Amino acid sequence: MSRIGKKPVAIPAGVSADIANGVLTVKGPKGTLTLTLVDDISYAVEGETILVKPANDSRTARAFWGMQRTLVSNLVTGVTEGYSKTLLITGVGYRAMAQGKNLKLQLGYSHDVDYAVPEGIEIKTPDNTTVEISGIDKQKVGQVAAEIRRWRKPEPYKGKGIKYRGEFIFRKEGKKK
Incomplete structure (x- = not known):
């Protein structure tokens, strides 16, 4: 179990996140960033958080879980603070x-x-x-x-x-x- 992957990514005020066609788009006051999503990981925007979970119990899903959550967090931090x-x-x-x-x-x-x-x-x-x-x-x-x-x-x-x-x-x- 990934300790980092378990934590939801908080979306601050003024930032919007959208998942469409395998791409996560995060818009904020400083600009827009995108991330191509990995098939072994499931992403969900629920209210003011983005949840990242493994889609299956494979080794690659567990390996990518924490890293993908960190990449999503970097997008949110980038469009708010830089x-x-x-x-x-x-x-x-x-x-x-x-x-x-x-x-x-x-x-x-x-x-x-x-x-x-x-x-x-x-x-x-x-x-x-x-x-x-x-x-x-x-x-x-x-x-x-x-x-x-x-x-x-x-x-x-x-x-x-x-x-x-x-x-x-x-x-x-x-x-x-």
């Missing part, structure tokens, strides 16, 4: 600057890195070493943050690179003389 991640840039000469729908990164390469921001994602640079990524889709926000971080991962000796806010970088001791 998601955000913050990246911190450390290193001499490393900078970031948001320019419309592009993010310009100077990361010590011979050229600047221009990252095209996908639709539905908003990027802000409050200062030149901080990048704030926000949007309503949790997966998209995390993917964009990972793609930006991939350009220069933090290294363990000086800590230079792009890291998530709150991330611990294990530091190594340098060469001894």
Whole structure:
């Protein structure tokens, strides 16, 4: 039995949920998100909650149960509050600057890195070493943050690179003389 799957997902005021043609659509103040439903799981919108239960007693139904409930919960949270991640840039000469729908990164390469921001994602640079990524889709926000971080991962000796806010970088001791 899934402890997470048993909990119903509460629908706050101002949010509507609808199931049609195997797709769950959640509309809220920040936008609309959809989720393709899995056949082994049954979904029901009852009043102010969404219930997620296994449709049968198969192994795959039990395996998907908790994950599908979490995905439904992420939709509701996304259309009400949204998601955000913050990246911190450390290193001499490393900078970031948001320019419309592009993010310009100077990361010590011979050229600047221009990252095209996908639709539905908003990027802000409050200062030149901080990048704030926000949007309503949790997966998209995390993917964009990972793609930006991939350009220069933090290294363990000086800590230079792009890291998530709150991330611990294990530091190594340098060469001894």
